[in-house]
Amino acid sequence: NAGVTQTPKFQVLKTGQSMTLQCAQDMNHEYMSWYRQDPGMGLRLIHYSVGAGITDQGEVPNGYNVSRSTTEDFPLRLLSAAPSQTSVYFCASSSTTGSQPQHFGDGTRLSIL
Amino acid sequence: DAKTTQPPSMDCAEGRAANLPCNHSTISGNEYVYWYRQIHSQGPQYIIHGLKNNETNEMASLIITEDRKSSTLILPHATLRDTAVYYCIVRVASGYSTLTFGKGTMLLVSP
Numbered sequence: 001n002a003g004v005t006q007t008p009k010f011q012v013l014k015t016g017q018s019m020t021l022q023c024a025q026d027m028n029h030e031y032m033s034w035y036r037q038d039p040g041m042g043l044r045l046i047h048y049s050v051g052a053g054i055t056d057q058g059e060v061p062n063g064y065n066v067s068r069s070t071t072e073d074f075p076l077r078l079l080s081a082a083p084s085q086t087s088v089y090f091c092a093s094s095s096t097t098g099s100q101p102q103h104f105g106d107g108t109r110l111s112i113l
Numbered sequence: 114d115a116k117t118t119q120p121p122s123m124d125c126a127e128g129r130a131a132n133l134p135c136n137h138s139t140i141s142g143n144e145y146v147y148w149y150r151q152i153h154s155q156g157p158q159y160i161i162h163g164l165k166n167n168e169t170n171e172m173a174s175l176i177i178t179e180d181r182k183s184s185t186l187i188l189p190h191a192t193l194r195d196t197a198v199y200y201c202i203v204r205v206a207s208g209y210s211t212l213t214f215g216k217g218t219m220l221l222v223s224p
Contacts, residue, residue, distance in 0.1 A: 004156075033211060035214075041216070042200070042214035042215050042216050042217065043157065043212070043214040044214075045211050045212075045213075048211060058211065088154075090156050090157070092156075092157075092212075098206055099145050099162060099164070099206035101147060101159040101162060102159070102212055103159065104156035104157045104158070105156050106155060106156050107154070107155070107156050
């Protein structure tokens with residue numbers, strides 16, 4: 001079972017560079033989301049999507065863009081990386097039916113120099 | 114979503130039951146209690162959830178008080194691999210509601 005797959009697992013960027021963090025799920029889940037986790041802290045929601053073509057902002061959306069062209073994929077874009085975006089990024093997905101739990105990927109560890 | 118309160122850390126001997134408490138005194142009638150854990154550097158792992166009845170699965174048991182203002186996650190026979198941060202989250206049972214993570218409880222299982 002693949003579940004939620006995130007790529008890459010590690011990435012180092014220079015300030016000002018752009019990149020896209022990939023997230024794919026094979027469970028036909030409508031809901032997908034991106035979180036970031038800084039050292040010693042809980043996860044904070046960046047953006048989320050309740051279906052293809054629908055996205056919305058979470059708690060900390062500044063500096064990030066998302067799009068949802070398919071049910072399976074939910075990429076997170078950093079247009080101009082800043083050192084403050086150094087973090088571990090997690091993608092999650094879930095069914096929108098009832099109380100189904102969210103399933104998380106293994107994360108992308110991103111360092112901005 | 115209602116706020117939760119958890120102790121910052123707990124210790125447990127290997128093979129013993131680990132009982133992790135969570136206070137959610139402002140929980141609403143349509144909110145579920147979810148438990149996740151995060152083993153070092155990995156993504157959060159779903160453990161169990163419930164509305165008002167006690168729940169059990171292959172990983173753990175969830176005991177919710179009758180007034181629903183608190184709950185306890187029970188790992189019946191803790192192992193070293195259960196060392197992790199455990200998060201108690203209260204959330205409306207809607208596919209459109211997000212998870213709000215606090216700081217959780219760091220459970221250390223020792224030999």
